[in-house]
Amino acid sequence: xxxxxxxxxxxMAVLVLAQPLLAGFAGTDIYLPSVGSAVGVAPWYTTxxxxxxxxxxxxxxxYFLKRQPNPSPSSYTDTIPPGDVxxxxxxxxxxxxxxTFGALRIVSNQKVLVSSRIYAQAAGEGIRDSKGQYFxxxxxxxxxxxxxxxxxxxxxxxxxxxxxxxxxxxVGVVETTGNSCTVTLRLLDETGATVGSPRTWSLGPREQRQxxxxxxxxxxxxxxxxxxxVTGGSGKVIAFGSSIANGSDDPSTVEMHFADSLLAExxxxxxxxxxxxxxxxxxxxxxxxxxxxxxVGAGAGITVDADTVSVATNGITASMLQDSAAVxxxxxxxxxxxxxxxxxxxxxxxxxxxxxxxxxxxxxxDITAVNAGAxxxxxxxxxDVTLSVATGGxxxxxxxxxxxxxxxxxxxxxxxxxxxxxxxxxxxxxxSGGSDGQVLKLSGGALTWGSDLQGGLTLPYSxxxxxxxxxxxxxxxxxxxxxxxxxxxxxxxxxxxxSTSGSGVYxxxxxxxxxxxxxxxxxxxxxxxxxxxxxxxxxxxxxGVWGITYAEKMGVYGASSGTNGYGVVGYNSGTGNGGxxxxxxxxxxxxxTNGYGVxxxxxxxxxxxxxxxxxxxxGYLGGFDGVHGTAGNSTGSAGVYGEGLSAxxxxxxGSNPAGTGYAGYFSGNVQVTGTLSKGGGAFKIDHPLDxxxxxxxxxxxxxxxxxxxxxxxxxxxxxxxxVVELPEWFEAxxxxxxxxxxxxxxxxxxxxxxxxxxxxxxxxxxxAHVKVSWQVTGIRKDPWAEAHRIPVEEVxxxxxxxxxxxxxxxxxxxxxxxxxxxxxxxxxxAMTVLRERQASQKQAPQEK
Numbered sequence: 029x030x031x032x033x034x035x036x037x038x039x040m041a042v043l044v045l046a047q048p049l050l051a052g053f054a055g056t057d058i059y060l061p062s063v064g065s066a067v068g069v070a071p072w073y074t075t076x077x078x079x080x081x082x083x084x085x086x087x088x089x090x091y092f093l094k095r096q097p098n099p100s101p102s103s104y105t106d107t108i109p110p111g112d113v114x115x116x117x118x119x120x121x122x123x124x125x126x127x128t129f130g131a132l133r134i135v136s137n138q139k140v141l142v143s144s145r146i147y148a149q150a151a152g153e154g155i156r157d158s159k160g161q162y163f164x165x166x167x168x169x170x171x172x173x174x175x176x177x178x179x180x181x182x183x184x185x186x187x188x189x190x191x192x193x194x195x196x197x198x199v200g201v202v203e204t205t206g207n208s209c210t211v212t213l214r215l216l217d218e219t220g221a222t223v224g225s226p227r228t229w230s231l232g233p234r235e236q237r238q239x240x241x242x243x244x245x246x247x248x249x250x251x252x253x254x255x256x257x258v259t260g261g262s263g264k265v266i267a268f269g270s271s272i273a274n275g276s277d278d279p280s281t282v283e284m285h286f287a288d289s290l291l292a293e294x295x296x297x298x299x300x301x302x303x304x305x306x307x308x309x310x311x312x313x314x315x316x317x318x319x320x321x322x323x324v325g326a327g328a329g330i331t332v333d334a335d336t337v338s339v340a341t342n343g344i345t346a347s348m349l350q351d352s353a354a355v356x357x358x359x360x361x362x363x364x365x366x367x368x369x370x371x372x373x374x375x376x377x378x379x380x381x382x383x384x385x386x387x388x389x390x391x392x393x394d395i396t397a398v399n400a401g402a403x404x405x406x407x408x409x410x411x412d413v414t415l416s417v418a419t420g421g422x423x424x425x426x427x428x429x430x431x432x433x434x435x436x437x438x439x440x441x442x443x444x445x446x447x448x449x450x451x452x453x454x455x456x457x458x459x460s461g462g463s464d465g466q467v468l469k470l471s472g473g474a475l476t477w478g479s480d481l482q483g484g485l486t487l488p489y490s491x492x493x494x495x496x497x498x499x500x501x502x503x504x505x506x507x508x509x510x511x512x513x514x515x516x517x518x519x520x521x522x523x524x525x526x527s528t529s530g531s532g533v534y535x536x537x538x539x540x541x542x543x544x545x546x547x548x549x550x551x552x553x554x555x556x557x558x559x560x561x562x563x564x565x566x567x568x569x570x571x572g573v574w575g576i577t578y579a580e581k582m583g584v585y586g587a588s589s590g591t592n593g594y595g596v597v598g599y600n601s602g603t604g605n606g607g608x609x610x611x612x613x614x615x616x617x618x619x620x621t622n623g624y625g626v627x628x629x630x631x632x633x634x635x636x637x638x639x640x641x642x643x644x645x646x647g648y649l650g651g652f653d654g655v656h657g658t659a660g661n662s663t664g665s666a667g668v669y670g671e672g673l674s675a676x677x678x679x680x681x682g683s684n685p686a687g688t689g690y691a692g693y694f695s696g697n698v699q700v701t702g703t704l705s706k707g708g709g710a711f712k713i714d715h716p717l718d719x720x721x722x723x724x725x726x727x728x729x730x731x732x733x734x735x736x737x738x739x740x741x742x743x744x745x746x747x748x749x750x751v752v753e754l755p756e757w758f759e760a761x762x763x764x765x766x767x768x769x770x771x772x773x774x775x776x777x778x779x780x781x782x783x784x785x786x787x788x789x790x791x792x793x794x795x796a797h798v799k800v801s802w803q804v805t806g807i808r809k810d811p812w813a814e815a816h817r818i819p820v821e822e823v824x825x826x827x828x829x830x831x832x833x834x835x836x837x838x839x840x841x842x843x844x845x846x847x848x849x850x851x852x853x854x855x856x857x858a859m860t861v862l863r864e865r866q867a868s869q870k871q872a873p874q875e876k
Contacts (some may be wrong), residue, residue: 053141053164053165053166053167053170054081054139054140054141054167055139055140055165055167055168055169056135056136056137056138056139056140057133057134057135057167057168057169057204058133058134058135058136058140058142058165058166058167058168059131059132059133059134059165059166059167059168059202059204059266060076060131060132060134060142060143060144060163060165060166061131061163061166061200061201061202061236061266061267061268062129062131062146062163062200062236062238062268062270063076063092063119063120063129063130063131063132063144063146063163064120064128064129064130064146065118065119065120065121065126065127065128065129066127066128066129066748066794066795067127067794067795070148070149070150070151070796071148071149071150071151072129072146072147072148073117073118073121073146073147073148073149073158074118074119074120074144074145074146074147075115075116075117075118075119075144075145075147076090076115076116076119076132076142076143076144077113077114077115077116077142077143077144078108078113078114078116078134078140078141078142079108079112079113079140079141079142080108080109080110080111080112080113080138080140081111081139081140081141082110082111082138082139083110083111084110084138085107085108085109085110086107086108086110086136086137086138086140087105087107087136087137088105088106088107088108088134088135088136088140089103089104089105089134089135089136090103090104090105090106090119090123090132090133090134091103091132091133091134091135091234092104092120092123092124092126092130092132093130093131093132093133093202093234093235093236094126094128094129094130094236095128095129095130095235095236095237095238095781095792096232096235097208097231097232097233097234097235098232098233098234098235099206099232099233099234101133101234102124102126104123104124108136108140119132119144127794128794129236129238129747130236131202131236132144133168133204133234134165141165142164142165143162143163143164143165144162144163144165145160145161145162145163146160146161146163147159147160147161148160148277159276159277159278159279160279161270161279161280161281162281163268163281164283166266166283168204168205168264168266170266170286170287170290171204171205171264171265171266172256172257172258172264172265172267172287173209173258173262173263173264174209174258174259174260174261174262175257175258175259176257176258176287177255177256177257178255178256178267178284178285178286179216179253179254179255179256179284179285180199180253180254180256180267180268180269180282180284180285181253181282181285182253182269182271182282183197183199183241183249183251183252183253183254183269183271184197184249184250184251184252184271185197185240185241185242185248185249186248186249186250187242187248188240188242188243188246190274191274193274194273194274194275195271195272195273195274196240196242196271196272196274196746197240197241197249197269197270197271197272198238198239198240198241198269198270198272198747199213199238199239199241199244199254199256199267199268199269199270200236200237200238200239200267200268200269200270201229201231201236201237201238201256201265201266201267201268202234202235202236202237202265202266203231203232203233203234203235203236203263203264203265204234204263204264204265204266205233205234205262205263205264206233206234206263207233207261207262207263207264208230208231208232208233208261208262208263209231209258209260209261209262209263209264209265210228210229210230210231210258210259210260210261211228211229211230211231211237211256211257211258211259211265212226212227212228212256212257212259213226213227213228213229213244213254213255213256214226214254214255214256214257215241215244215245215247215249215252215253215254216252216253216254216255217251217252218251218252218253220253223245223247223252224245224246224247227244227245228259231261231263231265233263238747239749240745240747240749241254243749243751254269256284266284267284268281268282268283268284269281269282269283269284270282303316304316305320305322307322307323310324310325311323311324311325312324312325324337328348329344329345329348367382367384369384372386373385373386374386396409397409398413398415400415400418402421402426403417403418403421403422403423403426404416404417404418404421405417405418405421461477462477463477465479465480466478466479466480467479467480668680683847702816703816703818707833707834708727708728709727709728710725710726710727710728711725711726712724712725732820733807734807734808734813734817734818735805735806735807735808736761736762736805736806736807736808737803737804737805738754738758738803738804738805738806739801739802739803739804740752740801740802741772741799741800741801741802742791742799742800742802743797743798743799743800744791744792744793744795744796744797744798744800745796745797746796746797747796748792748793748794748795748796748798749781749790749791749792749793750790750791750793750800751788751789751790751791752788752789752790752791752802753787753788754784754787754788754789754804755787756787758784758787758806759784759786759787760810761806761808761809761810762806762807762808762809763806763807763809764806764807765783765784765804765805765806766804766805766806767780767783767789767802767803767804768802768803768804769791769800769801769802770800770801770802771793771798771799771800772799772800772801773798773799774795774798776793776794776795776798777793777794778791778792778793778798778800779791779792779793780792784804789804827849828846828849830844831844831845831846831849832844832845832846833845833846835848
C-alpha cells in the first residue's frame with residue numbers, strides 16, 4: 029500500500045490551523061459530493077481531511093461513488109487516532125487507483141468531521157498555483173427524499189461560450205441510501221418563476237451525477253436558481269453547485285438549502301432543567317442521573333413486551349366488570365349469545381335496542397298493490413282484486429307459432445289486403461271449366477277461359493323479355509344453305525346490336541367467317557358498346573379478327589375517346605401472343621392523346637412482342653433500338669411502361685448475355701419504391717485525377733440488416749463531456765443502436781456515458797477538451813422496413829432449383845442460369861411462333 033502521501037498531523041499548532049478548513053457537520057455517515065482524479069493538460073486531484081474529535085480511535089471506511097450506479101462500490105478503511113486530523117493527498121488515486129470523477133462516502137464508528145479540496149494543477153506548477161474549491165462533508169441524514177425539495181442559488185451563466193459569459197455553473201446530486209430514485213430539476217428566475225421545461229435524472233443506488241446548467245436548460249441565466257425535487261423512488265439525494273469565473277477559473281462551492289429543522293434554534297430540546305425522572309402511576313423505574321428507564325407495571329390481565337402493552341389472553345374476567353358496564357349473563361348464558369328468529373318472528377336491531385315482533389298473517393309478505401300488465405285490465409290496492417283480458421289486448425307477438433288454425437278464422441274475413449304479393453301460386457288455382465291449350469284471359473271485365481291467339485309480327489315491332497345466360501330471347505335457324513338473318517337499310521345499319529355489358533354483335537362459325545361485313549364507303553363491320561367490347565372475334569383454331577386493306581389505310585383500326593380506353597386490345601389466355609401485326613413499315617403503331625400508345629397484358633408470355641427482322645432489333649420503331657419509348661410533357665406518363673401481375677413474372681425484363689454489356693441503362697435519376705436485389709454494386713464516376721481517361725469505382729457497403737450509419741466529430745468540454753444532438757426523426761426511424769468512439773490527437777479514454785434518448789447521446793472522456801470521432805448505427809424500424817425485412821438466407825423456389833444466378837462464375841453452362849431457364853427459353857419459343865406466323869402471313873388468303 030502506498031502511504032507516501034498520507035500525513036498524520038498530531039501537533040496541536042498544526043491542528044488549530046487545519047480546523048478552519050473543516051467546514052460542515054460531524055457524523056458517522058458523511059458524503060463529499062464531488063471528488064476526482066484525472067490526468068491531462070491540467071491534471072485533477074482531490075485532497076481529503078478527516079478529523080476525529082473523540083477520545084478513542086475512529087475506524088473510518090471510504091467508498092468511491094462513480095458517475096454511475098454503485099450498488100457495491102470500492103472501499104478503503106483506515107483508523108484515525110483520537111483528536112487527530114488525517115490528510116489524504118490525491119485521495120481517489122491513492123485509495124482506489126482510479127482516474128475518474130464521482131463522490132466519496134465516509135462511514136465511521138464514531139462521529140468525525142470531513143472536508144475536501146478538488147483542484148487542477150498544471151504540469152510543472154506547484155500546489156500554490158493550483159485552482160480548486162472546498163467541499164465540506166454533509167451527513168447522509170441531511171439528504172432529501174420523495175416529495176422533498178431543495179434549491180441551489182446564485183446561478184450566473186449567460187452563454188455556453190466561455191468568452192461570452194463571465195461565469196459557468198454546474199449542478200450535481202449524489203444518492204445516499206443505496207436505492208434508486210428520480211430527480212426533477214426546475215430552472216427558476218430571481219422571482220421564483222419557472223423558466224422553460226424541467227429536466228429529469230434517473231439515479232441508481234449511490235450514483236453521482238453532475239452537469240452544466242447551459243447543457244441542461246440552454247438559456248441565459250443572469251441571476252437564477254435551480255429547484256431540485258425527488259419525484260420518485262425510495263432513494264434520497266444531497267445536492268450541490270459549483271460556480272467558476274471564466275477569466276480566472278476561480279471556483280466557488282454552493283451548498284444546497286438545508287432543512288430549517290436541522291438548525292438548533294428550531295429544535296424543541298436544549299437548555300432544560302430536569303434533574304431526575306420518577307416513575308408515576310402504572311410505571312416503574314426512573315432515576316436522577318445518566319440514562320434512565322421507565323417500564324409499564326403489568327397488573328392482572330396485562331402483558332408487556334419490548335414495545336407493546338396488551339391485554340393478556342383470558343385476562344378480563346366477569347369480576348373485573350362493573351355491573352352497569354356490561355351484561356355479565358343472560359338467562360344463565362355467558363360468552364357470545366345468538367338470537368335466532370323463529371317462525372313468523374322478526375328480529376330488528378337499532379342502536380342499543382333489539383326489537384322482536386310477530387310477522388302479520390304468518391306469510392311475511394309485503395304486497396301492497398296488484399297492477400294490470402300488458403293485455404290485461406283490472407287490479408287494485410286492497411281487498412280481493414280481479415284481472416281480466418282487455419279488449420284487443422292479445423297481440424300477434426303474444427301468440428305461439430301454429431296456435432291459430434282455420435277453425436279460429438271467421439268465414440269471409442280474409443281480403444285481398446290480407447294476402448302477400450305472390451302468395452297465390454299456380455297450384456292454388458282451379459283448372460275447372462278450362463280445356464287443354466286454353467288460357468285465362470280478361471273478357472267483359474271478368475276472367476274466363478279462352479283460346480291462345482297466335483300470329484306473325486306486325487312491323488315496326490318492338491318487344492322485350494328476360495332470358496337466362498346461354499339462352500337467346502330471339503333465335504332464328506336456317507337449316508339450309510342460306511343466311512340466318514338478313515338486314516338491309518338505305519343509309520343506316522342493316523343490323524345493329526347493342527349490349528350494356530356483353531357483346532353488341534356475336535358471330536360464330538365452325539369453319540367459315542364468324543361475321544362478314546361489307547360496305548362501299550363506310551365501315552364493313554362496326555360494333556358499339558357502352559362498357560363491353562364493341563366487336564369480338566373468336567376462333568377455335570384460326571384468327572379471331574382478320575383485317576385487310578388494299579388502299580393506304582389500316583387493316584385493323586381502333587379508336588378510343590376515353591382517358592383509360594384502348595384503341596385496339598389483343599388478348600391470348602394461352603401461351604401465344606396477345607396480338608400479332610407485321611408489315612414492311614411499323615410492326616405496331618399506337619397513337620393516344622392521353623393514354624397508352626400501345627399496351628399489352630399477358631398472363632404467361634410477353635405482353636407486347638415486336639420484331640424487325642431486317643434490322644435485327646426487337647420492337648424496332650424508327651431506329652435500331654430494341655424498344656423505343658418517348659413520353660411527352662404529361663405528368664406521370666412513361667416512355668416505357670411494364671407491369672407484372674403475379675409474383676412469378678417481370679414488369680420489365682432486360683437481358684444482355686455479353687459480359688460487358690448492359691441489360692438496362694439509365695441516364696438520369698432512378699427511383700425504386702420496393703426492394704433492390706443485386707449481385708454487386710458500386711458508384712462509377714470520372715476519375716478525379718484523370719477524368720478524361722479513367723473511371724473511379726467504390727463498392728457499396730453491405731449488411732445483413734437494414735442498417736443506417738451516422739458519424740461525426742465532437743470536442744468534450746472542461747468536464748470531459750460532449751452532447752451529440754441527432755435529427756428529430758432519428759429514434760422514429762432507427763432501433764438497436766451500436767456505438768464506436770475514436771479519440772483523436774492524444775491518449776485518452778472515451779465512453780458513451782448516456783445512450784441515445786430523446787435523439788441525443790452523451791460522450792464522456794477522462795480529460796477535458798478531447799476530440800472524439802463517433803459512429804452510430806441503427807436498424808430501420810419504419811413501417812415499410814418492418815413489413816419487408818430482407819431475408820439473409822432463402823431456399824430457392826421449386827422452379828429455380830438447380831439453376832444459378834451466375835452460372836459462368838460457377839463453371840456451369842448458360843443453360844443452367846436462372847435467366848435462361850425462366851426467360852430466354854420462353855423468348856426462343858416466342859421467336860419460333862413469330863417465324864411461323866410470318867410464314868403463314870405470306871400465304872394468307874387475299875379475300876375481300
